Amino acid sequence: MTVATPLPIMEHTNPFESMMSRFDIAAKMIGLDDDTYNMLRSPAKQVIVNLPVTMDNGSIRVFEGFRVVHNINLGPGKGGIRYAMDVDLNEVKALAAWMTWKTAVVNIPFGGAKGGIKCDPRSMSKGELERLTRAYTSALSDVFGPEKDIPAPDMGTGQQEMAWLMDEFSKIKGYSSPAVVTGKPLVLGGSKGRVEATGRGVMVTARSAMNRLKINPQTSTAAVQGFGNVGSISAKLLATQGIKIVAISDVSGAYYNSSGIDVQDAMNYAEMNNRSLEGYVHAEKISNEELLTLDVDVLVPAALQDQIGAHNAGRIRAKLIVEGANGPTMASADDILDENGIMVVPDILANAGGVTVSYFEWVQNRLGYYWTEERVNRRADRTMKEAFDTVYQTAQKYQTNMRIAAYIVAIEKVANTQKLRGGF
Ligand code: GLU
Numbered sequence: 001m002t003v004a005t006p007l008p009i010m011e012h013t014n015p016f017e018s019m020m021s022r023f024d025i026a027a028k029m030i031g032l033d034d035d036t037y038n039m040l041r042s043p044a045k046q047v048i049v050n051l052p053v054t055m056d057n058g059s060i061r062v063f064e065g066f067r068v069v070h071n072i073n074l075g076p077g078k079g080g081i082r083y084a085m086d087v088d089l090n091e092v093k094a095l096a097a098w099m100t101w102k103t104a105v106v107n108i109p110f111g112g113a114k115g116g117i118k119c120d121p122r123s124m125s126k127g128e129l130e131r132l133t134r135a136y137t138s139a140l141s142d143v144f145g146p147e148k149d150i151p152a153p154d155m156g157t158g159q160q161e162m163a164w165l166m167d168e169f170s171k172i173k174g175y176s177s178p179a180v181v182t183g184k185p186l187v188l189g190g191s192k193g194r195v196e197a198t199g200r201g202v203m204v205t206a207r208s209a210m211n212r213l214k215i216n217p218q219t220s221t222a223a224v225q226g227f228g229n230v231g232s233i234s235a236k237l238l239a240t241q242g243i244k245i246v247a248i249s250d251v252s253g254a255y256y257n258s259s260g261i262d263v264q265d266a267m268n269y270a271e272m273n274n275r276s277l278e279g280y281v282h283a284e285k286i287s288n289e290e291l292l293t294l295d296v297d298v299l300v301p302a303a304l305q306d307q308i309g310a311h312n313a314g315r316i317r318a319k320l321i322v323e324g325a326n327g328p329t330m331a332s333a334d335d336i337l338d339e340n341g342i343m344v345v346p347d348i349l350a351n352a353g354g355v356t357v358s359y360f361e362w363v364q365n366r367l368g369y370y371w372t373e374e375r376v377n378r379r380a381d382r383t384m385k386e387a388f389d390t391v392y393q394t395a396q397k398y399q400t401n402m403r404i405a406a407y408i409v410a411i412e413k414v415a416n417t418q419k420l421r422g423g424f
Helices: 015-029 034-041 089-105 126-139 159-173 194-213 229-240 263-272 288-292 331-339 353-367 373-398 402-421
Strands: 045-054 060-071 077-084 112-118 149-153 221-225 244-250 253-256 284-286 298-301 320-322 343-345
Touching (some): 015 089, 015 402, 060 089, 060 126, 077 089, 077 159, 077 353, 089 112, 089 373, 194 229, 194 298, 194 320, 194 373, 221 288, 253 288, 343 402, 373 402
Parallel strands (some): 077 112, 077 149, 221 298
Antiparallel strands (some): 045 060, 244 253, 253 284
């Protein structure tokens, strides 16, 4: 098969190419044929919309919105919506493809999609965000649908945006359609356990990996980068396992305490402090780079993409990296981490707990019957454990790392459905 020339080591890779460079390695290992390779490489649908929104001062601003449906072989498109200034088509394309692999790795009947709006949600009022979300939903009302493409929260969005999206979509269709979106507030058909689901999956896969590496949680330490939904809940749940959280961080900087940080206390502090850890006194302030290279057992990058690359991978001292964020490790770091014997539980496995419980939410909406939190967690934990074991066994079989193994599991599944479904 023909694969793209491997990327040179560089620190600012295009996210889609960064994803594809791993895809290419996995595709080559399983001997994927050229036709399937080309089909899986190309996103099924890419939509760009311009959204005129009346701002509070009466002026009209035009925002750029995106939705990419990468693949629908396994089921309807599924994936979050990101509100951030650096959103662009390339990033959304990469994130949509990651969703295709992620849903396949955890074996749920969805394809992959992703959306985003180039905006700075922190500088916008609630009214402006509502109008923007409704404009986006209206512009994409033919793309979205419970059987077509189902959005969810991602960076910069949460339950409130999902409630507006569901409301706007339902008004356009003329009937209530809760299953069009997941991550909704509980009273509007959200699932118990969805808010914690991604962090919980990070904890469950971290535990599975620690078991394999024979790291005893009771005597181990972790550093968690990012203190949004994924970072804070991952830190809190890792601490419940006896793991000492020695460092946390957010946009205001990183915070270190060798005797351990009380995560709930830090969460309460951030909640009272405009969602920021700025000024947190129960820890010493360190730089983000220092957090990444601390002498800990477990490192959880749960902030932005492209945090670990050739420039710092050689200085990472953790034995295990569990990727809470999407794409925190650049392709340029992969070989260095392998050579240093660091196990990486890749994003498409480690943070798949969120979309797993999104699937449960969609199932509950369609049944009109709601599960207990205990049932949601039990099923999500089982899904994550099974996915970890499958990827681990695949890594052994192909003598490769966990990331490439996860891609192998995903590509094989999606490629098989491609053959069964056929084409024109
Ligand atoms: N945005 C989350 C992710 O990247 C959740 C997606 C979903 O639940 O559809 O996995």
